[in-house]
Amino acid sequence: MDITSFWSRVNPDLFLQNADEGYNKPIRQLYRSLLEQLKVNKMLEVGCGPGVDFLGAKTVNPNMDYTGVDITPQMIEHCRLKYPEGNFMEGNILNLPFADNSFEFVYCKDVLNHLDNWEAGFSELYRISGGFVLVNFFHGLGTTTFKKRELHEGYLNNIFDWNEVMTTLSAFNPVEMRIYPRLCLLEEALILFQKA
Ligand SMILES: C[S@@+](CC[C@H](N)C(=O)[O-])C[C@H]1O[C@@H](n2cnc3c(N)ncnc32)[C@H](O)[C@@H]1O
Secondary structure, eight states: OOHHHHHTTSOTTHHHHOTTTSTTOHHHHHHHHHHHHTTOOEEEEESOTTOHHHHHHHHHOTTOEEEEEESOHHHHHHHHHHOTTSEEEEOBTTBOSOOTTOEEEEEEOSOGGGOSOHHHHHHHHHHHEEEEEEEEEEEETTOOOOEEEEETTTEEEEEOOHHHHHHHHGGGOEEEEEEEEETTTEEEEEEEEEOO
16 A cells, blocks of 8 residues: 555544644744745645645735645545635655745655655755755654654654754754754754755
């Protein structure tokens, strides 16, 4: 079973009702405040899922030129129905159909941990951004051991070695990182990059 098979069975509306993933989750609040501070007008979200952060982008800037990409057709279909004013398309983070430096702000939440080759995904985000890239990672507390878990018949939920992640990312000019608790025994980092 591939990853889209898993996500196609997720009820998109649960994202908005679930307190852990809902609209007011701290990292979504920080995302919105960054859009505001940086006065972003044109952005891409990769792995937009049910579109929670599309709503956030439009709330911050009603004129936001927003594009949302997701690999799961059901998520894109849901977003198109729920937000007909939005621009949503199917696509894979590993091969995005955009030229270098196409967006002021590229955002990707809760996707990199689901990839085996997160470095390739991150490089693609960085390539198409002409300004900022905002990503999150979650990682285990008190351990630097690489772990890889397979949940739900093929849904990959990788917990990468945090030191390795940071070593790779430090080459990409991170400008800010905030750490948040996430569920039990996990914490989550939201990391902002600015292309030189
Ligand atoms: C945990 S959900 C996060 C959704 C959204 N970013 C949020 O935080 O509300 C992960 C999403 O990533 C999408 N996804 C997984 N692998 C992907 C890939 N290779 N390219 C694009 N999207 C992907 C899934 O279809 C799913 O909608």
